[in-house]
Amino acid sequence: MTQTKILIIDDEPDIRELLEITLGRLKLQTRSVGTIKDATEILKKEDFCMCLTDMKLPDGDGLDFISYTQQHYPQMPIAMITAHGSMDTAIIALKAGAFDYLTKPIDLNRLREIIKSALNLNTNKVDNIPLDKQFLGENPLIQTLRDQVNKVARSQAPVYINGESGTGKEVIAHLIHLQGSRAKQSFIAVNCGAIPSELMESEFFGHRKGSFTGANQDKIGLFQAAQGGTLFLDEVADLPLNMQVKLLRAIQEKSIRVVGDQQEQPIDVRILCATHADLAARVVDGKFRQDLYYRLNVIELKIPPLRAHKDDIPLLANALIKRAEYNVELSNAAIEKLKTYDFPGNVRELENILERAYTLCENGVIQPTDLRFASITSIEVASSPILQQPIQPRTSNSVVTRPSTTNLDHLPDLSEVDNLEEYLELIERKILTQALDENRWNRTAAAERLGLSFRSMRYRLKKLGID
Structure with missing residues (x-):
């Protein structure tokens, strides 16, 4: 490490001496004081790259000092030193703006990790962030959201990202990682709802060979894979209660135990999490542990739905087209039509709509007629009348009577639809397959039967993986 100066604030001479010796061995310069008054005076005269401060000081509270430095020296990270077991105090410090925290007695290895992260804060972050990792608007x-991201990126505090499906929660998480001190380390994202409950402990913490049936070799867990970096837990509300207990311990103790191992091993991982569910309501319902919610929700970021910032639709749409390398452009009329839609699937739905429009458009220009929005009619047409009745073969002298799409009695109940996109894809797959069977898998005839262009038919079959 290069020559750098760190301010130490503690009223115990032994602690100050220990910190001075430890940091001196790391080739770091130090200045130490015993009161907040002395600290504020020395900050006026000298520059520091970091500050270590005790929580309880003779002339004030460490939290007050954090608030003071946030106003006057926002670029200087502060690590709070708290009493052993004072996790609640540590969380309060993180909420106030502390970079990280240490507990007494001070773990010197943990101290070195914090110092290293703080010094990397302005050197490790990625300056040229790729387009697909940016949050445009x-x-x-x-x-305001981007300003909040910039601020929380300078901390090591856990962040809870709340937003509807498709708003870009993982993009925000990755942006926090890229703008923080861990940018050059791993960013590991996991969907908690996609892991079978019986495999969760092994997936998160790893396992030793022979620890259970089928464990034929050692396995590295997600925490180990993210060591030194960031672990993003998407849809954290889907974690079963028994796994919530183990996750809570890992966060509190900053250590994990591999399945089949007797010893715990320290971890240095920043935790970010997200869900589209109301996590506070899950706590009230007894489906999510309150203590884990308190640990994860140190800082909360709320992502607005796309319908709340429709003026950004032209910017987002053109960026998505550029990122996908579609050689097309949006007509002004198409942009205006996009602005009339509420996008229940948010930016992800906008991306899907543009992909369909790219396939359907002619002459390299997306027109309003190329934009296909999900609607209640889609659900009506795709509900029981068509699913329960085969498509009637068309003959040269026959008239096909189509089922009515205006009878609301056939609408599925909301309890029957867990995921709208998956539900509509299931219906579309069934109708396309029926049409292909009817026409002996002649795609041109099947497309004509359904009133589609051949190009649109080909796109739909490719999207659904129907060969």
Whole structure:
């Protein structure tokens, strides 16, 4: 490490001496004081790359000092030193703006990790962030969100990202990682709802060979894979209660135990999590542990739905087209039509709509007629009348009577639909397959039967993986 100066604030001479010796061995310069008053005076005269401060000081509270430095020295990270077991105090410090925290007695290895992260804060972050990792938008709501991301990226505090499906929660998580001190380390994202409950402990913490039936070799867990970096837990609300207990311990103790191992091993991982569910309501319902919610929700970021910043639709749409390398452009009329839609699937739905429009458009320009929005009619047409009745063969002298799409009695109950996109894809797959069977898998005839262009038919079959 290069020559750098760190401010130490503690009223115990032994602690100050221990910190001075330890940091001196790391080739770091130090200045130490015993009161907040002395600290504020020395900050006026000298520059420091970091500060270590005790929580309880003779002339004030460490939290007050954090608030003071957040106003006057926002670029200087502060690590709070708290009493052993004072996790609640540590969380309060993180909420106030502390970079990280240490507990007494001070673990010197943990101290070195914090120092290293703090010194990397302005050198390790990625300056040129790829387009697919940026969170675009000029609406004040998005600008405020980006400001919040910039601020929390300078901390090691856990962050809870709340937003509807398709709003870009993982993009925000990755952006926090890229703008923080861990940018050059791993970013590991996992969907908690996609892991079978019986495999969760092994997936998160790893296992030793022979620890259970089928464990034929050692396995590295997600925490180990993210060591030194960031672990993003998407859809964290889907974690079963028994796994919530183990995750809570890992966060509190900053250590894990591999399945089949007797010893715990320390971890240095920043935790980010997200869900589209109301996590606070899950706590009230007894489906999510309150203590884990308190640990994860140190800082909360709320992502607005796309319908709340429709003025960003042209910017987002053109960026998505550029990223996908579609050689097309949006007509002004198409942009205006996009602005009339509420996008229940948010940016992800906008991306899907543009992909379909690219396939359907002619002459390299997307027109309003190329934009296909999900609607209640889609559900009506695709509900029981068509699913329960085969498509009637068309003959030269026959008239096909189509089922009515205006009878609301056939609408599925909301309890029957867990995921709208998956539900509609299931219905579309069934109708396309029936049409292909009817026409002996002649795609041109099947497309004509359904009133589709051959190009649109080919796109739909490719999207659904129907050969």
